Amino acid sequence: MPDNKLADASMTFAVNILKMCDSVKGHYSLINQLERSATSIGANIREAHYAHSKSDFISKLQIALKECYETDYWLELLKRAEIVSSDQLSPFIHDCGAIRRILVASVNTAKKNSENK
Numbered sequence: 001m002p003d004n005k006l007a008d009a010s011m012t013f014a015v016n017i018l019k020m021c022d023s024v025k026g027h028y029s030l031i032n033q034l035e036r037s038a039t040s041i042g043a044n045i046r047e048a049h050y051a052h053s054k055s056d057f058i059s060k061l062q063i064a065l066k067e068c069y070e071t072d073y074w075l076e077l078l079k080r081a082e083i084v085s086s087d088q089l090s091p092f093i094h095d096c097g098a099i100r101r102i103l104v105a106s107v108n109t110a111k112k113n114s115e116n117k
Contacts, residue, residue: 006102007049010042010064013095017071020084020092027083034074040067041099054114058107065103072096 017038021031041064048060075093078084 006099006106007042007045009095009099009102010045013092013099014039014042016095017092020088024078024084027078030074030078030083034071034078037067037070037074038096040064041071045103054110058110058114061103061107061110065100065107068096068100068103072100 018035021035024031044060044064044067048057048064051057051060072093075089075096079086079089079093
């Protein structure tokens with residue numbers, strides 16, 4: 001089931017982000033923002049599983065998607081500011097993009113399915 005893969009991927013992503021952030025010295029406000037947005041992706045995906053309606057489900061996935069875009073921003077900022085090396089950030093940027101693509105597809109599918117009923 002794609003939702004389980006998405007939930008698992010977002011949890012692994014959040015854990016890996018937290019571990020990476022532990023190694024960054026200074027720039028605590030940026031790291032805090034990254035930690036908050038990266039962990040929020042999975043939290044909203046999990047909340048979607050317990051949605052009260054189809055529109056609530058879609059809303060939670062859209063929030064997760066927005067958090068994914070925010071996470072991508074913080075990763076790019078850390079890269080451009082050379083706070084964390086490109087080599088170290090590359091897997092995170094890749095994983096964030098993969099989660100984002102699944103979320104986009106999931107939102108589009110959920111919207112399509114809700115229109116057909």
